[in-house]
Amino acid sequence: MEILTGGLGNVPGYAFSAVECGIKYRNRLDLSLIAAEKPCHAAGVFTTNRVFAAPVRLCRERTGLPVRGILINATNANACTGEEGYSNARALTRETARLLGAPEDSVLMASTGVIGVQLPAEKMMKSLPNLVLGASPANGGLVAKAIMTTDTFAKEYAVRFACDGASYTIAGTAKGAGMIAPNMATLLAFLLTDMPLAKKDLDAIFRRCIARSLNAITIDGDMSTNDTAVLLCPVSDPPRASAADLAAFEEALLAVLKKLAELLVRDGEGATKFVRVLVTHAADEADARLAARAVAQSLLVKTALFGNDPNWGRIACAAGYSGARVEETRLSVMIDDATLLSNGTPVPFVRAELLERLAKSDLTVRVDLGMGDAEAEYLTTDLSYDYVKINAEYTT
Amino acid sequence: MEILTGGLGNVPGYAFSAVECGIKYRNRLDLSLIAAEKPCHAAGVFTTNRVFAAPVRLCRERTGLPVRGILINATNANACTGEEGYSNARALTRETARLLGAPEDSVLMASTGVIGVQLPAEKMMKSLPNLVLGASPANGGLVAKAIMTTDTFAKEYAVRFACDGASYTIAGTAKGAGMIAPNMATLLAFLLTDMPLAKKDLDAIFRRCIARSLNAITIDGDMSTNDTAVLLCPVSDPPRASAADLAAFEEALLAVLKKLAELLVRDGEGATKFVRVLVTHAADEADARLAARAVAQSLLVKTALFGNDPNWGRIACAAGYSGARVEETRLSVMIDDATLLSNGTPVPFVRAELLERLAKSDLTVRVDLGMGDAEAEYLTTDLSYDYVKINAEYTT
Numbered sequence: 001m002e003i004l005t006g007g008l009g010n011v012p013g014y015a016f017s018a019v020e021c022g023i024k025y026r027n028r029l030d031l032s033l034i035a036a037e038k039p040c041h042a043a044g045v046f047t048t049n050r051v052f053a054a055p056v057r058l059c060r061e062r063t064g065l066p067v068r069g070i071l072i073n074a075t076n077a078n079a080c081t082g083e084e085g086y087s088n089a090r091a092l093t094r095e096t097a098r099l100l101g102a103p104e105d106s107v108l109m110a111s112t113g114v115i116g117v118q119l120p121a122e123k124m125m126k127s128l129p130n131l132v133l134g135a136s137p138a139n140g141g142l143v144a145k146a147i148m149t150t151d152t153f154a155k156e157y158a159v160r161f162a163c164d165g166a167s168y169t170i171a172g173t174a175k176g177a178g179m180i181a182p183n184m185a186t187l188l189a190f191l192l193t194d195m196p197l198a199k200k201d202l203d204a205i206f207r208r209c210i211a212r213s214l215n216a217i218t219i220d221g222d223m224s225t226n227d228t229a230v231l232l233c234p235v236s237d238p239p240r241a242s243a244a245d246l247a248a249f250e251e252a253l254l255a256v257l258k259k260l261a262e263l264l265v266r267d268g269e270g271a272t273k274f275v276r277v278l279v280t281h282a283a284d285e286a287d288a289r290l291a292a293r294a295v296a297q298s299l300l301v302k303t304a305l306f307g308n309d310p311n312w313g314r315i316a317c318a319a320g321y322s323g324a325r326v327e328e329t330r331l332s333v334m335i336d337d338a339t340l341l342s343n344g345t346p347v348p349f350v351r352a353e354l355l356e357r358l359a360k361s362d363l364t365v366r367v368d369l370g371m372g373d374a375e376a377e378y379l380t381t382d383l384s385y386d387y388v389k390i391n392a393e394y395t396t
Numbered sequence: 397m398e399i400l401t402g403g404l405g406n407v408p409g410y411a412f413s414a415v416e417c418g419i420k421y422r423n424r425l426d427l428s429l430i431a432a433e434k435p436c437h438a439a440g441v442f443t444t445n446r447v448f449a450a451p452v453r454l455c456r457e458r459t460g461l462p463v464r465g466i467l468i469n470a471t472n473a474n475a476c477t478g479e480e481g482y483s484n485a486r487a488l489t490r491e492t493a494r495l496l497g498a499p500e501d502s503v504l505m506a507s508t509g510v511i512g513v514q515l516p517a518e519k520m521m522k523s524l525p526n527l528v529l530g531a532s533p534a535n536g537g538l539v540a541k542a543i544m545t546t547d548t549f550a551k552e553y554a555v556r557f558a559c560d561g562a563s564y565t566i567a568g569t570a571k572g573a574g575m576i577a578p579n580m581a582t583l584l585a586f587l588l589t590d591m592p593l594a595k596k597d598l599d600a601i602f603r604r605c606i607a608r609s610l611n612a613i614t615i616d617g618d619m620s621t622n623d624t625a626v627l628l629c630p631v632s633d634p635p636r637a638s639a640a641d642l643a644a645f646e647e648a649l650l651a652v653l654k655k656l657a658e659l660l661v662r663d664g665e666g667a668t669k670f671v672r673v674l675v676t677h678a679a680d681e682a683d684a685r686l687a688a689r690a691v692a693q694s695l696l697v698k699t700a701l702f703g704n705d706p707n708w709g710r711i712a713c714a715a716g717y718s719g720a721r722v723e724e725t726r727l728s729v730m731i732d733d734a735t736l737l738s739n740g741t742p743v744p745f746v747r748a749e750l751l752e753r754l755a756k757s758d759l760t761v762r763v764d765l766g767m768g769d770a771e772a773e774y775l776t777t778d779l780s781y782d783y784v785k786i787n788a789e790y791t792t
Contacts, residue, residue, distance in 0.1 A: 051716025051724050080712050080724070082741035115709020116742045225713050299695075303784050313511020316476050317621050320447025328447050328476070345478035346512045385781050388699050 001252055004169070007156025009140025011169045011192040013037050013234055016139040018146035021127040023120055024075035024113065029146035031127055032072045034190060035100055035135045039066035040232040041199045042108065043206035045214075047227035053079035054086040055109035056228060058093065064199075066235060068102035070190060073124070074147055074175075075113040079225035088121040095125060099132040110188050110228045112149055112175060144173040147188055151175050155263040161252040163245055168195035170249075172256045174214075174229075176264040189214060189229040189260060195249055196236030205250045206231045213257035216289075217265050217379045265379040270386030273305055276364045277378045279319075281371060287324035288376035291367055294322030295378075301365075302383035308358040310351065312340040319367050330370030336363060343370065397648055400565070403552025405536025407565045407588040409433050409630055412535035414542035417523040419516055420471035420509065425542035427523055428468045430586060431496060431531045435462035436628040437595040438504065439602035441610075443623035449475035450482040451505035452624060454489065460595075462631060464498035466586060469520070470543055470571075471509040475621035484517040491521060495528040506584050506624045508545055508571060540569040543584055547571050551659040557648040559641055564591035566645075568652045570610075570625075572660040585610060585625040585656060591645055592632030601646045602627045609653035612685075613661050613775045661775040666782030669701055672760045673774045675715075677767060683720035684772035687763055690718030691774075697761075698779035704754040706747065708736040715763050726766030732759060739766065 004010045018032035044063040046056050055078055071093055078085045093107040100107070111119075144154035158171035174189035197205075210229060231253075240249070266274050277296045282288035295301055298318040304311040315333050320326050333341040336357050340347055357363070400406045414428035440459040442452050451474055467489055474481045489503040496503070507515075540550035554567035570585035593601075606625060627649075636645075662670050673692045678684035691697055694714040700707040711729050716722050729737040732753050736743055753759070 047717075049713060049716040050722040051712050051727065077709070080709050080727075080737055080740065080742060082725075084741075114707065115713060116737065117709075118742070225709075225716060306784065311510065313473070313476050313621075316447050317445065317511060320445040320621060321443075326446040329478075331447065331476075341476055341512065344476065345480075346476060346514070383784060385784050388702065388779060388781050388784060 001255060002160045004158040004160055004171070007140050007144055007158050007173050008034070008171045008190070008192055009138060010158040010171045012194050014192055015135035015137050016143050017131050017134040017136070018139065018142035019127050019131050019134065021073070021124055023073055023124065029142060030074045031124060031131060032143045032146035033096065033131050033135060034070040034072070034143060034192070036068050036232060036234070039068060039106070039235045041197065041202050041235055042067040043202045043231045045207060045210050045229045047224055049225050051080065051225050053077050053111055053226040054081060054089040055111045056226060057086060058089045059108045059110070059228060059230065062105055062108055063230070066106060067108055067232060068106040069096060069100055070108045070110060070230060071096050072110045072143070072147055072188065073119070074149055076111060076117055076119055077113045077115045077226045078111040078119050080116040081118050084118055088119045091121065092124055092128070095128050096132065099128055108230060110226070110230070112147065112188050112226050115225060140171070143190070147173065147175040149175060150269055151267055153267060155260055155267070157256050157259040157263070159252050159255055161248055163195070163240065163248040164242070168193060170252045170256050172260050174260040174264055176267055187214065187227060187264060191229070191231040191253070191256065193231070193233045193249070196234045196239045197249065198239045198241055201239070201241060201246055202231060202233055205246065205253060209250065209254045209257050212254060213261040216377060217261050261379060265381055268381035270384040270389065271381030272361065272384050273382040274362050275305060275380045275382065277367070277380055278364060278375065279367045279369065280375045282369045282374040282376070283325045283372040285374040285376060287369070287371070288374045291319045291322045291324040291326070291369060292376045292378040294318045295365060295367060296380035299383060302380065305358070305363065306382035306384045308355060310349070310354045310358060315365060315367060316341055319369070324369065325371055326369060327371065332368040332370065334366040334368070397651060398556045400554040400556055400567070403536050403540055403554050403569050404430070404567045404586070404588055405534060406554040406567045408590045410588055411531035411533050412539050413527050413530040413532070414535065414538035415523050415527050415530065417469070417520055419469055419520065425538060426470045427520060427527060428539045428542035429492065429527050429531060430466040430468070430539060430588070432464050432628060432630070435464060435502070435631045437593065437598050437631055438463040439598045439627045441603060441606050441625045443620055445621050447476065447621050449473050449507055449622040450477060450485040451507045452622060453482060454485045455504045455506070455624060455626065458501055458504055459626070462502060463504055463628060464502040465492060465496055466504045466506060466626060467492050468506045468539070468543055468584065469515070470545055472507060472513055472515050473509045473511045473622050474507040474515050476512040477514050480514055484515045487517065488520055488524070491524050492528065495524055504626060506622070506626070508543065508584050508622050511621060536567070539586070543569065543571040545571060546665055547663055549663060551656055551663070553652050553655040553659070555648050555651055557644055559591070559636070559644040560638070564589060566648045566652050568656050570656040570660055572663055583610065583623060583660060587625070587627040587649070587652065589627070589629045589645070592630045592635045593645065594635045594637055597635070597637060597642055598627065598629055601642065601649060605646065605650045605653050608650060609657040612773065613657050657775060661777055664777035666780040666785065667777030668757065668780050669778040670758050671701060671776045671778065673776055674760055674762045674771065676762065676764045676771045678765045678770040678772070679721045679768040681770040681772060683765070683767070684770045687715045687718045687720040687722070687765060688772045688774040690714045691761060691763060692776035695779060698776065701754070701759065702778035702780045704751060706745070706750045706754060711761055711763060712737055715765070720765065721767055722765060723767065728764040728766065730762040730764070
């Protein structure tokens with residue numbers, strides 16, 4: 001597998017565009033387009049929030065159909081906007097499809113930003129001709145920029161992989177950086193490939209890879225109304241469908257998604273530390289995930305990490321209330337390679353050494369449950385003053 | 397029901413004491429005692445965390461027996477301390493019982509503070525004679541002070557109620573202020589009464605009242621290893637057991653527990669606002685609680701409240717992912733009496749008026765699910781810089 005420079009623009013068969021529409025702010029790219037030359041299969045994973053945005057409703061209706069494009073806007077979530085919001089999403093994608101010369105329901109939509117405010121549909125409608133006209137294979141980087149909200153850098157990644165003599169590409173872009181919870185894609189992510197696959201294989205592989213990447217990160221535990229991850233591949237008859245083809249594809253897709261997940265966490269709102277939470281020897285994988293998630297989401301763990309506070313008891317405490325089967329006499333806690341609790345008994349530590357470890361910006365918190373053979377990893381951040389600042393001031 | 401001045405000291409039949417033992421810090425009361433003149437029934441509600449402190453283990457073993465006292469220490473949780481921690485708790489309570497002239501296993505223990513550090517058992521043992529000698533009915537206020545950790549004020553409350561010609565007292569004290577999660581007592585709380593009740597009535601009433609008070613508050617969603625709420629009443633044959641007696645007792649106990657819950661939330665770590673989250677018209681009570689808890693715990697809701705940010709979409713979002721049955725077209729959101737979302741459609745609001753409302757230190761966030769007749773209330777706070785500051789620096 002070869003890592004490529006740049007992102008979406010590496011994948012043949014797609015064109016990209018972004019414009020400054022002025023949806024909420026002036027002078028920023030806020031409306032973007034991914035256009036496919038030919039009809040594509042789409043796999044989608046969406047928020048499980050019962051309050052979901054109009055574009056999520058629209059995507060759910062259309063991911064079973066051939067897809068020709070994805071219209072994306074930042075700064076307005078088009079969530080909690082009732083029928084007017086849904087009708088705006090339909091009108092905007094209908095017009096985009098018309099301009100692309102594609103079937104009316106072949107364009108998906110994704111939105112991110114403030115909840116409960118109607119889209120400025122007329123203004124957006126006027127931007128669509130320029131958006132479609134500007135589409136070019138060279139503009140992949142613009143989409144990564146245009147989807148950002150509180151992200152501090154654009155996130156993109158691409159790999160090329162060999163497969164039975166042929167060579168294919170997978171690329172992706174994603175935006176965070178708050179409302180990042182596990183248990184759903186928790187963000188916007190767009191993945192493209194030029195490898196033709198059957199719809200059912202695309203769906204199954206995408207779900208498996210999401211579970212091990214975008215669904216295993218947390219910034220603040222809030223699940224958004226707009227989480228959308230979409231993967232497109234060209235429709236082709238016959239598709240690549242051998243076990244070797246699918247395995248090569250899955251390996252490459254997982255690599256792209258894991259990298260995007262890591263970039264999202266590194267850019268978590270206000271984060272000063274990137275933290276891997278690794279749970280080992282759980283009774284089963286569900287337990288391993290429960291414990292890893294509880295530790296990764298605990299405010300007390302996250303604030304202690306921010307303060308370089310060697311308060312490891314909070315880690316044991318979070319594992320204890322996670323719902324996983326935990327027996328204190330089998331429980332061990334490590335920060336990097338320093339063991340702090342061993343089978344339920346505290347291990348004396350050299351304070352200065354531990355403080356030095358904690359001061360690093362990359363840390364691994366390890367919890368050994370001693371109950372079985374399963375493990376799980378979550379990525380998280382510390383919780384800083386800046387998280388509060390960013391989120392206290394977001395809409396104002 | 398008459399509200400009394402002060403707290404535990406109002407209840408006849410008990411004596412109190414507190415000393416500066418120097419468990420972790422000098423010059424602060426950190427070791428205290430509640431002593432009962434006669435054997436008491438004890439009802440206890442404890443953390444459901446699978447990692448629970450040694451004193452919780454000890455209380456679970458002893459609340460079925462007649463109780464003569466409760467030994468309480470602050471600044472050290474005696475959690476994650478293995479067999480040594482349990483053995484320390486046993487030795488300290490055995491010595492306290494001996495000094496009280498009471499049976500060996502008649503003293504309970506409760507601890508709060510840092511996790512994973514052994515108690516300075518020898519030093520504590522030396523403090524016990526003075527602690528027991530100092531016990532007096534006049535010292536109830538000292539216990540309220542001695543159990544504080546990051547609390548900024550002592551919390552106590554007492555009421556007198558009439559019951560079939562007689563008059564009884566219930567009083568309580570509690571400490572917060574972080575690691576406050578719903579779904580368990582989430583703190584230390586001690587309640588005393590002079591009304592004699594049967595053990596089974598005491599248990600049942602205590603559980604019901606806790607569910608509607610201490611289990612319906614949240615500061616940070618972290619469930620501690622040490623949550624302990626204990627209620628003592630004198631053993632007497634026959635006990636008061638008529639339906640009218642029990643109803644009068646339950647009403648008074650609920651009033652005391654609700655007041656303590658409110659005081660705990662008002663003193664939440666770093667809190668600048670006291671927020672009632674009221675969920676109405678839920679399909680059933682479980683749904684009402686799920687939705688109220690999700691809104692009350694959401695970091696995005698809590699940071700928005702801190703910033704006086706009229707970002708009400710985050711409230712709808714949290715209700716949506718709570719697990720409760722939610723249909724967007726029936727969902728309404730109000731802040732105090734201002735409706736912001738009505739049956740899934742945003743309601744235009746006057747920004748200046750809403751900002752004025754948000755700037756108040758007492759707020760009600762109301763979510764109407766429109767699905768049935770059940771309701772639930774949670775108490776919560778905003779999330780401020782100071783929460784992060786306090787918890788980033790707690791053990792250091």
